[in-house]
Amino acid sequence: MSDRVAVIGAGVIGLSTALELAAKGRDVTVLADADSLESTSAVAGAVWFPYAAERSAAVDAMLATTLERFRRIVADHPEAGVDLRTGVIVERSPEPDRSWTAWVDATAVDASELEAIELPAGATGLRTTVPLATMSLYLPWLRERCAGLGVRFERRAVDDVDALARAFDVAVVAAGVRSGSLLGDDASVVPIRGQVVRVENPGVTEFVIDDDDPAGLTYVLPRRDCLVLGGTHEVGATSLEPAPAIEAGILERCARLVPAVAGAPIVSRAVGLRPGRERLRIEEVPGRALRSIAAYGHGGSGMTLSWGTAERVAALLE
Ligand SMILES: Cc1cc2nc3c(=O)[nH]c(=O)nc-3n(C[C@H](O)[C@H](O)[C@H](O)COP(=O)(O)OP(=O)(O)OC[C@H]3O[C@@H](n4cnc5c(N)ncnc54)[C@H](O)[C@@H]3O)c2cc1C
Numbered sequence: 001m002s003d004r005v006a007v008i009g010a011g012v013i014g015l016s017t018a019l020e021l022a023a024k025g026r027d028v029t030v031l032a033d034a035d036s037l038e039s040t041s042a043v044a045g046a047v048w049f050p051y052a053a054e055r056s057a058a059v060d061a062m063l064a065t066t067l068e069r070f071r072r073i074v075a076d077h078p079e080a081g082v083d084l085r086t087g088v089i090v091e092r093s094p095e096p097d098r099s100w101t102a103w104v105d106a107t108a109v110d111a112s113e114l115e116a117i118e119l120p121a122g123a124t125g126l127r128t129t130v131p132l133a134t135m136s137l138y139l140p141w142l143r144e145r146c147a148g149l150g151v152r153f154e155r156r157a158v159d160d161v162d163a164l165a166r167a168f169d170v171a172v173v174a175a176g177v178r179s180g181s182l183l184g185d186d187a188s189v190v191p192i193r194g195q196v197v198r199v200e201n202p203g204v205t206e207f208v209i210d211d212d213d214p215a216g217l218t219y220v221l222p223r224r225d226c227l228v229l230g231g232t233h234e235v236g237a238t239s240l241e242p243a244p245a246i247e248a249g250i251l252e253r254c255a256r257l258v259p260a261v262a263g264a265p266i267v268s269r270a271v272g273l274r275p276g277r278e279r280l281r282i283e284e285v286p287g288r289a290l291r292s293i294a295a296y297g298h299g300g301s302g303m304t305l306s307w308g309t310a311e312r313v314a315a316l317l318e
Contacts, residue, residue: 002027003291003317004167008158008182009174010034011041012135012306013295015142017172020310021317022149029168030146033157036139040176043196043272044303045221045228046138047207048131049089050100052192052233052300054279062308064103069307070131081137081224086129087207088117090257096126104128117208117258132207133303134223158182162289170291172313177275179296183285189297191273193237194230197247199264201227208257218253226267229254233300235276242269274300282312293317 003026007018010032022028036042048067053059073080088109098106106128110119119125143153158164161183164171173179180186194217201222209219221228229250247269255262277297285292295313298305 003169005029005170005172005317006031006164006168007172007174008032008161009176010036010143010153011039011174011176012044012046012139012142012302013041013176013298013309014172014174015139015146016306016310017174017295017313018151019142019146019149020307020314022146022151024314026317027150028146029152029154031154031156031158033155036143037136039139040272040274041302042135042139043194043270044135045196045219045230046133046135046303047085047209047221048304049209050301050304051211052274052276053298053305055099059280059305060099062305062312063100065308065311066305067103067131074131077141079137080141081134082131083224084129085132085207085222086127087209088114088125088127090119090208090210090212091124091126092120092122092210092212098126101126101128104130116204116206116260118256120210120213120257123210132221132223134225136225161292165289168290170293170317171288172293172295173285174295176296177273179275179281179294183292183294185285186281188277190235190276191238192276192299193232193234193239193271193273194300195232195242195246195250195269195271196228196230197242197250197269198226198228198267199261200267202260202264204258204260210257213253215253216249218250218257220254220258220261227261227264229261238273240271240273242271275302280305280309282309282316284316
């Protein structure tokens with residue numbers, strides 16, 4: 001009989017992992033206390049770009065794996081809501097980290113080459129084309145693919161991983177920012193609050209990310225259904241209520257970067273808590289009542305590392 005696997009969490013990590021395991025023939029049930037569209041993952045921009053997460057050779061391999069998997073999804077499944085988008089990464093430091101460009105075509109640009117974007121004084125930029133997911137489409141698509149492969153979904157809170165031993169042989173803990181406390185052996189997960197405001201797209205086709213803006217993380221991301229304007233990076237903050245003063249700052253910074261967004265009608269607002277951790281935790285957790293695998297700590301790169309994570313969890317279970 002195939003191992004019965006419980007994946008705790010229906011964010012982008014839980015769903016991608018469930019799909020990967022089901023595709024390998026495993027008997028998978030996803031346990032989550034909220035709908036995927038209420039997860040942090042649904043708040044994500046969500047662009048393939050390493051941000052606020054571990055960088056190491058192992059993680060770089062996951063970046064590459066995830067990029068390749070998204071390229072295939074773009075080519076084979078237009079309904080998944082993932083697009084290859086061209087945009088500009090604003091660089092402000094004299095020696096920016098460009099290591100991530102190893103897997104993409106990226107070209108340095110200067111202000112004179114940009115029309116719709118106002119590069120901040122002294123900044124340079126890098127233009128590149130990377131996957132960008134409309135999460136309101138992509139998460140339901142992942143879920144549907146899972147269901148198509150026989151994955152079951154149960155809406156319930158898990159407060160004791162060991163108690164799952166009665167019904168399952170393996171637990172994969174993909175509970176985002178709550179994973180450490182759920183396992184009870186890891187106090188190192190720190191919420192990194194991110195607030196966004198979604199507006200009607202006035203015709204912006206390129207994304208722009210300025211994560212070193214001294215006034216605050218700033219980005220403009222065209223999804224299929226709206227333009228996502230962000231953001232914030234508030235370490236340790238946990239309020240899920242959008243703060244009006246923060247939103248005013250986001251709107252102001254984004255309009256400075258991309259003048260066309262000024263005055264665009266607001267569609268919705270959202271806040272998510274990134275699961276911040278110095279290192280990703282993808283490993284066996286010893287000493288539990290059932291075989292347990294941790295899969296969390298993706299910080300600001302959950303979408304960016306999702307398929308690499310799914311493949312690593314699957315390899316651990318081989
Ligand atoms: C504003 C913002 C912008 C972002 N932009 C990007 C981006 O452009 N690109 C990128 O790669 N990443 C981005 N991120 C980061 C990304 O959203 C996270 O890294 C990612 O969502 C983490 O996914 P996850 O599946 O681990 O956690 P989550 O999405 O938080 O999912 C956790 C799941 O676990 C469930 N759960 C938790 N505890 C329990 C329990 N005890 N019992 C049952 N279920 C439980 C929840 O219901 C949920 O389904 C952004 C984040 C924010 C906030």
